[in-house]
Amino acid sequence: MADLSVTLCGVTLKNPVIPASGTFGFGREFDEIYDISCLGGVATKGLTLEPRRGNPVPRIAERSGVILNAVGLQNPGVESFLEHDLAWLKGKTRVLANVAGRTVEEYGRICALLDGKADFIELNISCPNVKSGGMAFGIRPESILEVTRAAKSALKRTPLIVKLSPNVESIPRNAAAAEEGGADCISLVNTFTGMAIDIEKRRPILANNTGGVSGAGIKPIAVRMVYEAAHAVSIPVIGMGGIACAEDAVEFLMAGASAVQVGTANFTDTLACPKIIAGLNEWCDRHGVARVSELVGTLRLN
Amino acid sequence: MREVNAVVLENKRIAENVFSLTVSTDDEIPIRPGQFAMLGAGEHVLRRPIAVCKAEGERVTFCYQVKGAGTRYLSQNYRAGERIPVLLPLGNGFFVGERETRIAVVGGGVGVFPLISLIRACAGRKEIFSYMGFRNKAALCMEYEMQRSDKLTIATDDGSAGFHGTAVQAFMQDIEEIRPDAVFSCGPVPMLRALKNAVAGRGIPVYVSLEERMGCGVGACLVCVCDLTDGRHARVCKDGPVFEIGEVEL
Numbered sequence: 001m002a003d004l005s006v007t008l009c010g011v012t013l014k015n016p017v018i019p020a021s022g023t024f025g026f027g028r029e030f031d032e033i034y035d036i037s038c039l040g041g042v043a044t045k046g047l048t049l050e051p052r053r054g055n056p057v058p059r060i061a062e063r064s065g066v067i068l069n070a071v072g073l074q075n076p077g078v079e080s081f082l083e084h085d086l087a088w089l090k091g092k093t094r095v096l097a098n099v100a101g102r103t104v105e106e107y108g109r110i111c112a113l114l115d116g117k118a119d120f121i122e123l124n125i126s127c128p129n130v131k132s133g134g135m136a137f138g139i140r141p142e143s144i145l146e147v148t149r150a151a152k153s154a155l156k157r158t159p160l161i162v163k164l165s166p167n168v169e170s171i172p173r174n175a176a177a178a179e180e181g182g183a184d185c186i187s188l189v190n191t192f193t194g195m196a197i198d199i200e201k202r203r204p205i206l207a208n209n210t211g212g213v214s215g216a217g218i219k220p221i222a223v224r225m226v227y228e229a230a231h232a233v234s235i236p237v238i239g240m241g242g243i244a245c246a247e248d249a250v251e252f253l254m255a256g257a258s259a260v261q262v263g264t265a266n267f268t269d270t271l272a273c274p275k276i277i278a279g280l281n282e283w284c285d286r287h288g289v290a291r292v293s294e295l296v297g298t299l300r301l302n
Numbered sequence: 303m304r305e306v307n308a309v310v311l312e313n314k315r316i317a318e319n320v321f322s323l324t325v326s327t328d329d330e331i332p333i334r335p336g337q338f339a340m341l342g343a344g345e346h347v348l349r350r351p352i353a354v355c356k357a358e359g360e361r362v363t364f365c366y367q368v369k370g371a372g373t374r375y376l377s378q379n380y381r382a383g384e385r386i387p388v389l390l391p392l393g394n395g396f397f398v399g400e401r402e403t404r405i406a407v408v409g410g411g412v413g414v415f416p417l418i419s420l421i422r423a424c425a426g427r428k429e430i431f432s433y434m435g436f437r438n439k440a441a442l443c444m445e446y447e448m449q450r451s452d453k454l455t456i457a458t459d460d461g462s463a464g465f466h467g468t469a470v471q472a473f474m475q476d477i478e479e480i481r482p483d484a485v486f487s488c489g490p491v492p493m494l495r496a497l498k499n500a501v502a503g504r505g506i507p508v509y510v511s512l513e514e515r516m517g518c519g520v521g522a523c524l525v526c527v528c529d530l531t532d533g534r535h536a537r538v539c540k541d542g543p544v545f546e547i548g549e550v551e552l
């Protein structure tokens with residue numbers, strides 16, 4: 001029985017496995033299938049100041065080894081989450097409140113509302129900045145610095161995770177910008193922008209035309225990016241992108257992630273997360289690893 | 303809601319492009335008519351939503367049409383004795399009120415399959431008038447199950463079997479005579495729209511089962527939404543798939 005616990009920014013998680021934002025709601029539905037208190041934490045659906053309706057359907061498409069989604073941040077708003085869901089979820093496991101805004105000020109205001117309440121804030125910066133022509137906050141290092149500073153200054157008690165977008169020029173530079181802005185931790189990757197075409201109709205399958213690509217097919221790119229980020233900063237990194245089994249999680253840990261998130265795999269198998277936790281324990285036992293945290297960043301390059 | 307590694311008992315062709323898959327879930331899982339399952343399809347990342355057609359003890363039967371790669375996988379890869387990942391039961395299902403003693407059941411295409419579970423649940427307890435539409439005679443299947451209705455009308459688009467026309471047209475010919483207390487329907491959206499228009503103003507409650515592309519199937523990912531007439535969104539997988547017809551935009 002290996003010690004699976006990990007400590008991130010002074011907060012201890014019973015294991016490093018966290019369902020990824022947007023694939024697990026606020027945890028209530030999956031808790032009808034298994035007791036979600038077995039999880040290291042839960043990253044919530046992206047929360048915004050006001051409720052959002054999201055995009056028209058179809059919102060999902062499938063391709064070999066991947067899916068594309070364009071949900072468009074449908075959520076009941078941060079107030080509703082605070083009132084109805086946070087206390088319940090905190091009674092189960094660690095809460096990573098994933099937040100999104102349209103302006104730098106909005107990010108600050110949402111963070112202030114969640115400060116001292118969630119265990120972590122995870123800043124989704126892959127959203128368009130309405131004040132700068134709609135380019136996502138997470139593309140350029142300067143805007144990452146700005147939005148991270150705004151969020152950090154609103155947070156007195158809750159550690160800040162900045163979730164990096166992979167649709168960028170340089171992961172190391174963007175990771176460094178988040179650290180400089182005051183991030184306590186980095187998570188990556190968010191989804192890759194993609195398109196899937198219905199060739200009979202000569203139209204994109206998604207109503208939104210483009211969508212975020214996730215799932216097993218993105219894993220090698222995500223591992224490379226996590227490796228780059230982990231070596232560019234001294235704060236901890238949470239890795240994700242295509243994790244479907246314990247061996248996948250071990251890859252990310254070795255690349256430098258202190259914990260992992262699991263998204264799309266929850267759709268293929270609702271028990272993916274508990275299976276990964278059990279599999280990590282077995283893997284550690286088989287390899288004589290007493291503590292899972294010993295694996296972090298142990299990759300040796302050729 | 304349970305995640306089951308079910309055993310395939312039978313997976314056989316029952317009509318042109320339509321298969322019937324019976325699995326054993328090891329122990330009996332309570333399933334309401336109109337509920338569905340998410341079926342694992344090998345290397346496919348997403349599971350496929352398929353209605354429960356029959357539930358008898360631990361034996362559950364699904365009927366599915368081969369449409370694309372996922373349903374083709376189901377038809378070609380699951381032989382008796384193999385395991386299939388099944389998540390069930392999902393969604394709200396059909397609810398038939400105490401006072402609704404005479405019910406009409408109107409189905410089209412693959413929409414007839416969830417309605418079979420309703421007919422089976424209500425047979426002998428309600429007076430059931432069923433109108434089931436198929437493309438043609440070659441697509442016709444599960445007739446013996448539908449015959450549990452007190453009156454069954456088969457309709458085909460080309461007239462190769464039964465009534466020549468749609469299930470809605472067949473139903474509207476009878477509506478004055480049968481005077482149903484409620485209507486239960488599932489089928490393509492144009493059919494549901496035609497039904498909505500046809501029964502408008504009669505004060506008969508109509509319940510429809512909708513289809514939408516799904517991610518999780520359990521209500522967590524918000525991929526499968528439909529528009530409600532009050533402007534809100536509902537999740538087809540969790541709040542549905544059955545809605546009162548006036549409640550949803552079709």
Ligand SMILES: Cc1cc2nc3c(=O)[nH]c(=O)nc-3n(C[C@H](O)[C@H](O)[C@H](O)COP(=O)(O)OP(=O)(O)OC[C@H]3O[C@@H](n4cnc5c(N)ncnc54)[C@H](O)[C@@H]3O)c2cc1C
Binds near residue numbers: 350372374512515
């Ligand atoms: C609640 C519910 C119950 C259903 N019950 C039945 C049934 O009993 N029998 C039956 O034959 N069919 C049923 N369907 C439709 C069935 O889910 C689709 O035909 C099937 O998913 C198509 O998959 P594919 O891989 O063959 O097609 P592809 O087009 O290759 O599928 C690509 C993706 O789109 C999704 N998709 C495509 N068409 C539909 C659709 N009409 N509805 C939902 N998702 C779709 C697939 O699930 C997959 O994720 C039901 C759908 C829902 C939502």
Ligand SMILES: Cc1cc2nc3c(=O)[nH]c(=O)nc-3n(C[C@H](O)[C@H](O)[C@H](O)COP(=O)(O)O)c2cc1C
Binds near residue numbers: 073213
């Ligand atoms: C349906 C869906 C919705 C998502 N919603 C969000 C979101 O609201 N906020 C966010 O930061 N990431 C969101 N993501 C991205 C995931 O959290 C994760 O970063 C990505 O899917 C890669 O991991 P995976 O390959 O394990 O799925 C979403 C992903 C999916 C598939």
Ligand code: FES
Binds near residue numbers: 519537
């Ligand atoms: S499919 Fe995930 S909410 Fe319906």
